[in-house]
Amino acid sequence: MHTIIQQLINGLSLGSIYALLALGYTMVYGVIKLINFAHGDIYMLGAFWGYYVLKFWHLNFFVALLTAMVFCAILGVVIEFLAYRPLRHAPRITALITAIGVSYLLENGMSYLFGASARNFPQAIEQQNYHIGGFAISNIQVLILVTAIVLMLALQLVIKRSKMGKAMRAVAVDQDAAELMGINPNHVISFTFALGSALAGAAGVLIGLYYNTIDPLMGMTPGIKAFVAAVVGGIGSIPGASLGGFLIGILETIVQAVGLSAYKDAAVYIVLIIILLVMPSGIFGKRTKEKV
Amino acid sequence: MLKVSNLYINYGGIQAVRDVSFEVHTGEIVTLIGANGAGKSTILKTISGLMRPKSGLITYEDQPIQNASSATIVGAGISQVPEGRHIFAGMTVQENLEMGAFLKKRGTDMSSTFKDIFARFPVLAERKNQDAATLSGGEQQMLAMARALMAKPKLLLLDEPSMGLSPIYIQKIFDIIQSINEQGTTILLIEQNAKQALSIATRGYVIASGEIKLEGTGKELLGNKQVQSAYLGG
Numbered sequence A: 001m002h003t004i005i006q007q008l009i010n011g012l013s014l015g016s017i018y019a020l021l022a023l024g025y026t027m028v029y030g031v032i033k034l035i036n037f038a039h040g041d042i043y044m045l046g047a048f049w050g051y052y053v054l055k056f057w058h059l060n061f062f063v064a065l066l067t068a069m070v071f072c073a074i075l076g077v078v079i080e081f082l083a084y085r086p087l088r089h090a091p092r093i094t095a096l097i098t099a100i101g102v103s104y105l106l107e108n109g110m111s112y113l114f115g116a117s118a119r120n121f122p123q124a125i126e127q128q129n130y131h132i133g134g135f136a137i138s139n140i141q142v143l144i145l146v147t148a149i150v151l152m153l154a155l156q157l158v159i160k161r162s163k164m165g166k167a168m169r170a171v172a173v174d175q176d177a178a179e180l181m182g183i184n185p186n187h188v189i190s191f192t193f194a195l196g197s198a199l200a201g202a203a204g205v206l207i208g209l210y211y212n213t214i215d216p217l218m219g220m221t222p223g224i225k226a227f228v229a230a231v232v233g234g235i236g237s238i239p240g241a242s243l244g245g246f247l248i249g250i251l252e253t254i255v256q257a258v259g260l261s262a263y264k265d266a267a268v269y270i271v272l273i274i275i276l277l278v279m280p281s282g283i284f285g286k287r288t289k290e291k292v
Numbered sequence B: 001m002l003k004v005s006n007l008y009i010n011y012g013g014i015q016a017v018r019d020v021s022f023e024v025h026t027g028e029i030v031t032l033i034g035a036n037g038a039g040k041s042t043i044l045k046t047i048s049g050l051m052r053p054k055s056g057l058i059t060y061e062d063q064p065i066q067n068a069s070s071a072t073i074v075g076a077g078i079s080q081v082p083e084g085r086h087i088f089a090g091m092t093v094q095e096n097l098e099m100g101a102f103l104k105k106r107g108t109d110m111s112s113t114f115k116d117i118f119a120r121f122p123v124l125a126e127r128k129n130q131d132a133a134t135l136s137g138g139e140q141q142m143l144a145m146a147r148a149l150m151a152k153p154k155l156l157l158l159d160e161p162s163m164g165l166s167p168i169y170i171q172k173i174f175d176i177i178q179s180i181n182e183q184g185t186t187i188l189l190i191e192q193n194a195k196q197a198l199s200i201a202t203r204g205y206v207i208a209s210g211e212i213k214l215e216g217t218g219k220e221l222l223g224n225k226q227v228q229s230a231y232l233g234g
Helices: A002-032 A039-056 A061-087 A092-114 A139-161 A163-173 A175-180 A185-211 A220-233 A238-257 A261-278 B040-048 B070-076 B093-100 B111-120 B122-126 B137-149 B167-182 B194-200 B218-223 B225-231
Strands: A129-132 A135-138 B002-011 B014-024 B029-033 B055-060 B078-081 B155-159 B186-191 B203-208 B211-217
Touching: A002 A039, A002 A135, A002 A139, A002 A163, A002 A185, A002 A220, A002 A238, A039 A061, A039 A092, A039 A185, A039 A220, A061 A092, A061 A185, A092 A220, A135 A139, A139 A163, A139 A185, A139 A238, A163 A175, A163 A185, A163 B093, A175 A185, A175 B070, A220 A238, A220 A261, A238 A261, B002 B040, B014 B029, B014 B040, B014 B211, B029 B040, B029 B167, B029 B194, B029 B218, B040 B070, B040 B078, B040 B155, B040 B186, B070 B078, B078 B137, B093 B137, B111 B122, B111 B137, B122 B137, B137 B155, B137 B167, B167 B186, B167 B194, B186 B194, B194 B218, B194 B225, B203 B218, B203 B225, B211 B218, B218 B225
Parallel strands: B029 B186, B029 B203, B078 B155, B155 B186
Antiparallel strands: A129 A135, B002 B014, B002 B055, B203 B211
16 A cells, blocks of 8 residues: 555656646647647657756756747747648648658657767756655655646646637637638647647656656657557547546556566556547547537 | 629539629628539638639629638638537637637727627527537527627628528527628628528529529519529429
């Protein structure tokens, strides 16, 4: 029992990272029905941005976090503009393959330009472990969880209250009708990529601090796991992506805790297979269709 | 106000609209009637900028708009109520209406617009915080019309507004169309319910297989033998 609760605490930190990433997958899917497989690599680039800013400019950790979000937001918008926008009216599979291509380009481009070796992420915040009621928790774990929750609440506010957030929901429900309102779908799509990529950038910096090591291929596996998290929550659903992220994070740490470390990735994919077989629309599923 | 000249539109590899020309003058209710698949909706979507014509000219207040974006066209004063309502499910009635006023500048005071809309559609005021998907079909049609009116259009395009509604709601919808028109909005109406459309229309055009077959005032077309047998059930 003690182990399980301890792993729950660890799982929440890892889950926060997956949740932040899964939100980007689900928002982009909601608006243009594209699984952006390059999303994990945006997270990698966010981590690298944080690495350089902290290591060479010695800036404050929160400055690194915020600038990484801005950097990734811009990057997401540029990638969408160059790679996906020309394919707006192409079959969906074309855009999907392109996303995989963009992913390889970013991974190998980074390896080529900056080197493929793993680097030690600067410990901008010194780790301190607390023991509360027999459970170990570090200040970094708390930081990750709190940052993730603050970002999710901010996202919720943007989507529910802001004009662009509402336009985003309108485009996700019915793009033609949104256009008839005078909404330019391209602006909404850019906005969506900016939001999703900013969250991925934040996740990248947080994971650097948590795992201490980053490399150009670090986005591959978490990218796919976050995609699984988005599917588990119900792709297109924002609360679903958050919940899915936490569930996948907890599942992974528990599998590790019971001594099946070697199978922690497999466990996540098994969950994907089971979800696709028995509950393909995920936990929060798709909204019911409008009445005719 | 709106002039369509020699319009050709391809849709899914088929020539859906052939050499269509018609005009809408300020203050009129003009209706395009014709059977399902005659190309009526295609024409409206092209006016709104959702589709592009193969050739031909669409001018609105003497400006060509056939290559303009939907946002430009809405901004110029043309709003469309699409066939099948297309309300934003999962968003509240209030939010749906806000989307209708999307192009209004930030900080514009919308309260008088909302007041006018809620006065015309009291049922929407009662349900403004409800998910739009929970409305009945007739209420959704009201919402779709109200949403288009939020932009204060000069020309309102209506695509099959009575489709799938009960007779009571059909009557309500046609009454509302007339009152919107009386308050100064020009209307282009597409309907399969030809009898009711022609009875409120200033002028009408009959479309079959993508071409205009007949035109005249609403009264003339209602009295026309061909129209009676083909579209008014004899």
